[in-house]
Amino acid sequence: MSAAPPSVEDVRAFGAPGRGAALDPPALAAEHVAFAYGARAVLRDVSLAVARGAMVALAGPNGSGKSTLLALLAGTRRAAAGAIAVGGRPIDDWERRALARTVAVVPQDTSVTFPYTVAEMVLMGRAPHRPPLGLEGGRDVAIAERVMDETGILHLAARRFTELSGGERQRVVVARALAQEPEILLLDEPTSHLDVRHAIEILELVAAVNGARGVTVVAVLHDLTSAALYFERIAFLRDGALVADGAPGAIVTAETIARVFDADVRVDVDAEGIPAIRPRRRS
Secondary structure, rough: OOOOOHHHHHHHHHOOOOOOOOOOOOEEEEEEEEEEOOOOEOOOEEEEEEEOOOEEEEEEEOOOOHHHHHHHOOOOOOOEEEEEHHHEEEEEOHHHHHHHHHHEEEEEOOOOOOOOOOHHHHHHHHHHOOOOOOOOHHHHHHHHHHHHHHHHHHOOOOOEHOOHHHHHHHHHHHHHHHHOOEEEEEEEOOOOOOOHHHHHHHHHHHHHHHHHHOOEEEEOOOOOHHHHHHHHEEEEEHHHHHEEOOOHHHHOHHHHHHHHOOOOEEEOOOOOOOEEEOOOOOO
16 A cells, blocks of 8 residues: 655644754655656655765666756755755745745756847846846846856856857856855756866866855766765666665665666766776676
8 A cells, every 4th residue: 555645734843853854954855756658657755865065976777767856855846746845834824935045956958049148148047136227236147147157157257158069058157056146056957068077066066065065066967976986975867766775885786777767877986985987898
């Protein structure tokens, strides 16, 4: 018999003493969530709690539900069943602008047709902090300049976003999210369009923001070696279900990778206990 859907009170209590979590409610919580596109189930009975200040990677095969789970946590999609909470409050209780000041999202793809400059794109991240239809002030400009500098795009400030390379665009979108000054940062494959150098720079930046400001980070990643290096926890999904969840050193094993991805790999662990994944050649 399947468990009953959690009540609002269940979600408010998620993380309370006696439920196996810290006294403070988690930054994000999903309890028994399900989602479907028409008749196709994408998520099935997924429960996940993310502590404040944590860095959690979501991994799994294509179509396993990672991006959909991220969208539910962001509030851009609504669960068909179950409950989502942000900071201990049901996500439906949040006013839209207040949620945007708390949660920032870096989507997998950003399509822009109007020729905004990079500076204008980054300043869009300040919108939740301004009155409706209000213009940006000196503090908004200063924050935008700071995050452009942090993401290495300040020299591109006057360039048109539509003229940039894929990697440059991705850094602009990350800068826009950081300009929101969020408590929670959700990233959907943030390094997918970047070369090795810029992928490392983005992950280093995200880790630095987490360390310096305590920003909670949840990211969908395909590079499991990078996930193990930069994230304290990895949650694996397959066929819409959460199948493994834990610290990289304990959970990133050849057996887990075979179970989640049907892939034959070798996992080497360095002196610091960080696993690295290598495929096994079939010939």
